[in-house]
Amino acid sequence: MSGNHFHVHGPHDHELEHVAHHGSSDASTNSIAVATAVIATVGALFSYMGGATQANAGLYKNNAAIKKTEASNQWNYYQAKSSKQNLAELGVQLTQGDVRDSYAKEIQRYKAEKDDIKVRADALEKESADWDHRSDEQMHLHHRWAQATTALQVSIALAAISLLTKQGWLKVAMYAVAGGGVLLGGAAWMHL
Template sequence: MEARLAAAESRNRLNNRVAVAVALISAFMAVTKIKDDNIVQAMLQAKSDAVDTWNEYQAKKLKLHLSELGLNQARALRLAVPPQGAAALAEQENGYAATIARYQAESETIMKKAKGFEKQYDDLNFRDDQFDLSDALLSISLAILAVTALTANLWLFRFSLVFAGFGGVMGMAGLMGLSLHPDWLTKLLS
């Protein structure tokens, strides 16, 4: 009889530990999920800004190319027109040259801006990976805890804590902006 009471008490203690672990893990997952969602929104904005900026860059390069064509045509026409028309073409050439210089400078600035948005996206993706790994590891831990509650195996509880610990570390790395990132694992899962 005492053995049954001791076994029931032991099982009850283990179930209490499981319940506390589930509550703590779930609360931590809720906090990291909010941060992860905000990062995903920022990633979408950065990607949108990068695409828009690259489109602007392409438009400037197209305008640059058209101005270069115009300049070349004006130079070719100047050779074929009388001297009084050559002055007008020279003025047009100067306008094209100024436009070309402006588009070249603007293109460089826009390209740097677009690359900045791409870097911002990559940096955010790095942190998103941390939260994704945290979520996956903590979910595995919760699944093991569910089996632990059914089977009352202490070793399963301890095994779940390994996953919870690594998931917690990855979540904290994401929250604190640390550079912890198991590349081999993220490449395997992506």
Template sequence: MMSGHDFHVHGAHDHAVEHEAEKGAGLGQYVAIFTAILASLGAVVSYQGGATQNEAMMFKNEAVLKKTQASDQWNFYESKSSKQHLMELAADIAPTEKQAFYQKQIDKYTQDKIAIKQKAEALEAESAKANADSDLVMHPHHRLAQSMTLIQIAISLASITVLTRKKWLFSVAAVAAAGGIGLWVTAII
């Protein structure tokens, strides 16, 4: 309060606030800023981890679909082979005048099988490529998960720092955060 003679009277609370303001930012403020930054970074890492996992699953689904289509083609190939064998058996026991008909059927099944085999092999190659793409996309996911774990540990240690007022614990949190950020960087490059 101010009197008429420029004399200031402060309460105990006002004095404590002025004293803290003169000291500057305290440990609690540093930890709050640190955890806010890590939480934001963690959200980005988590999003990237989920996105890579989803992309890997899409490639795996594509691989399964192509493998199933290839299997269908191989079954179709076997069906044509069975029919071809029946025609070969029929040609062996048929009269001479029917031999040309059966040979024409055998040649048709032989040609059909060539095209079916090529399609089945192409589908298997597509399945293998989709599997490889899935593995490639999944590799950074493991690093992102490790990164997120270290970031969460850093946030937890920083929170414990505020409760215990142990500044060395804040240093350990910073090391965990640095490790998490390092893993994140290696995952995205």
């Protein structure tokens, strides 16, 4: 207990304090302690990148939804123009003279307006699909960063167990799992 606050040490912290106060005749303990600090630092960076890519994925998915809504609005506008065009076509069938000519002009105007609306709606749908694709890529990277972070956390746990049990195979396992984590982080960095 320090002051009025509880201070809880894990087994790994206790071992590091013991080595700091009493020294260590085991060079392996020192190398594991240094490796653990490096692994923890790299893990923190990987965790940050995982969070950033997850946030990006959410933002990109939101942009995709916005563009999809805008495209839907354009398609609704297109349908409204189609309905007006249909009424004008009916007007052509039911009238004669100048009124009929007026309806024929409206039909042409609605066709031209619909063509413009269709171009805008198609462009918005393409933008939505592009944002969706970017979101999917970011989520893939997020998963890769999360896998790398998890591997590094497991290697830190193996380091603590190795320090406590003095089992050499756990030290080897720690380095192997840490290496796997670094490889996964490298794959995320290279967008694989």
